[in-house]
Amino acid sequence: MKNRSKILVIEDELESREALTLLLESAGYQVHSAESGEEALELLRKNPFEIVISDLLLPGVSGIDILKSIKEDSPHTSVILITGNTSAETAVEAMKEGAFDYITKPFNFEKLKVQVAKAMEKNRLIAENIYLRQQLHGKYRFDNIIGNSPLMQQVFSRMEKIVNTDSTILILGESGTGKELVAKALHFNGNRREKPFVALNCGAIPTDLLESELFGHARGSFTGAVADKPGKFEVANNGTIFLDEIATMPMHLQMKLLRVLQEQEVERVGTSRSIELNVRVISATNAVLENEIKAGRFREDLFYRLNVIPIHLPALRERREDMPLLAQHFLQRICKEMNRSLMSISPDAMHALEAYHWPGNVREMENVIERVVALTEGDVIRRQDLPADIGGMDPQDSIFPYPRITEKGIDFGRTIEEIERRMIRDALEKTGGVKARAASLLKLNRTTLVEKMKRLGFPNGNNLSSRT
Numbered sequence: 001m002k003n004r005s006k007i008l009v010i011e012d013e014l015e016s017r018e019a020l021t022l023l024l025e026s027a028g029y030q031v032h033s034a035e036s037g038e039e040a041l042e043l044l045r046k047n048p049f050e051i052v053i054s055d056l057l058l059p060g061v062s063g064i065d066i067l068k069s070i071k072e073d074s075p076h077t078s079v080i081l082i083t084g085n086t087s088a089e090t091a092v093e094a095m096k097e098g099a100f101d102y103i104t105k106p107f108n109f110e111k112l113k114v115q116v117a118k119a120m121e122k123n124r125l126i127a128e129n130i131y132l133r134q135q136l137h138g139k140y141r142f143d144n145i146i147g148n149s150p151l152m153q154q155v156f157s158r159m160e161k162i163v164n165t166d167s168t169i170l171i172l173g174e175s176g177t178g179k180e181l182v183a184k185a186l187h188f189n190g191n192r193r194e195k196p197f198v199a200l201n202c203g204a205i206p207t208d209l210l211e212s213e214l215f216g217h218a219r220g221s222f223t224g225a226v227a228d229k230p231g232k233f234e235v236a237n238n239g240t241i242f243l244d245e246i247a248t249m250p251m252h253l254q255m256k257l258l259r260v261l262q263e264q265e266v267e268r269v270g271t272s273r274s275i276e277l278n279v280r281v282i283s284a285t286n287a288v289l290e291n292e293i294k295a296g297r298f299r300e301d302l303f304y305r306l307n308v309i310p311i312h313l314p315a316l317r318e319r320r321e322d323m324p325l326l327a328q329h330f331l332q333r334i335c336k337e338m339n340r341s342l343m344s345i346s347p348d349a350m351h352a353l354e355a356y357h358w359p360g361n362v363r364e365m366e367n368v369i370e371r372v373v374a375l376t377e378g379d380v381i382r383r384q385d386l387p388a389d390i391g392g393m394d395p396q397d398s399i400f401p402y403p404r405i406t407e408k409g410i411d412f413g414r415t416i417e418e419i420e421r422r423m424i425r426d427a428l429e430k431t432g433g434v435k436a437r438a439a440s441l442l443k444l445n446r447t448t449l450v451e452k453m454k455r456l457g458f459p460n461g462n463n464l465s466s467r468t
């Protein structure tokens with residue numbers, strides 16, 4: 001049940017509060033309620049809500065205050081204000097401040113249900129929109145490859161130009177940047193799409209088997225060759241062969257491969273009959289081939305033969321503007337796969353994702369989102385739900401979750417002092433007030449601790465034990 005949409009009702013009149021709660025619960029929502037603005041703000045700090053329905057006139061913190069604070073902290077939460085029988089001006093002001101809608105008293109429950117459903121729908125659309133915007137933008141057909149950045153636009157436009165040609169392609173990029181994805185997109189969107197796409201990871205096959213994997217063999221041509229077998233080139237005939245991790249190919253096979261590419265024909269190992277080929281070749285590597293050539297591990301002539309049209313896939317950190325898009329894309333897919341309602345990513349968590357350097361590129365982001373979705377209880381992914389190295393907080397390290405920095409700012413000096421105060425208090429508690437031991441727990445020398453205590457206004461040893 002934890003995936004039901006959450007609504008917070010803020011209303012000081014008991015009767016109205018209960019009526020609203022009942023109504024919304026019966027409509028299938030998960031409802032929390034608060035009788036004052038203060039209580040509501042407290043709840044809002046702890047829980048994300050999709051919709052907040054608040055009375056405008058509350059003693060103390062008013063509905064408008066709550067609205068403003070929500071718009072600041074979680075702008076995607078929809079706020080519906082109850083305007084009582086106040087003037088139309090108030091309602092107008094509320095809408096100006098960003099309320100989603102307002103209702104008047106006495107409640108029209110049918111209308112309210114529709115308003116709430118609309119707000120829910122709007123939230124869902126906002127989440128989807130980020131994703132759709134990209135698809136509207138892209139006049140390209142490679143719609144499972146996400147990216148709006150100029151660098152990715154370059155990739156797409158190059159792909160567009162070559163998708164229906166037979167030219168040989170070399171895809172370059174760090175691990176996890178989408179090389180295989182691009183290779184498949186080129187095949188399945190091109191005019192060979194009805195023909196085979198055959199992928200071979202040159203690095204994953206033992207060297208002594210690679211030759212027969214690529215070119216096939218005749219029965220009896222080596223121990224274990226119990227029957228004639230076509231190689232991947234033959235299987236890919238009329239289609240595309242994808243030679244992944246091409247840099248790992250041993251030198252003697254590079255020579256043979258070059259010949260096959262030049263002559264467009266292949267001989268199975270142990271035969272002398274050549275088979276004519278019509279195969280499009282796409283290869284990929286995360287190595288810098290120029291360096292491999294210099295080091296004598298890769299044939300220069302093969303490089304030129306493969307590198308007719310290079311496609312360079314940028315590292316994720318080189319195109320930070322794509323990060324929210326990708327995160328949203330994976331979030332949507334994974335929530336669906338895991339059968340849960342669509343989650344959202346808090347702005348703070350998104351900043352952390354955007355600041356991270358993603359050494360494993362898009363694959364790493366995919367894995368992170370999957371892990372976070374699996375481990376997060378609520379509907380919102382917050383910064384602390386992220387892995388520690390991406391700016392999330394290890395629960396063990398979070399003894400002092402310092403206050404969130406909002407538009408109002410934060411008093412740096414006083415916050416640090418408060419943290420110092422709490423650490424010292426904890427250390428003293430642990431050591432029964434023995435300052436020397438507390439100092440050593442804090443890796444301070446004793447005089448420093450005593451000075452700090454004095455400065456922070458700790459009582460002078462009287463109500464702490466004076467055994468030092």
Ligand SMILES: Nc1ncnc2c1ncn2[C@@H]1O[C@H](COP(=O)(O)OP(=O)(O)OP(=O)(O)O)[C@@H](O)[C@H]1O
Binds near residue numbers: 147174
């Ligand atoms: N631009 C993108 N949009 C959506 N998904 C992407 C994108 N780039 C990569 N992915 C996803 O990231 C994962 C890794 O992509 P892929 O396997 O194509 O990378 P790779 O460059 O071949 O990595 P490696 O060098 O490690 O083999 C895949 O699940 C792929 O679908």
Ligand SMILES: [Mg+2]
Binds near residue numbers: 180244
């Ligand atoms: Mg790959």
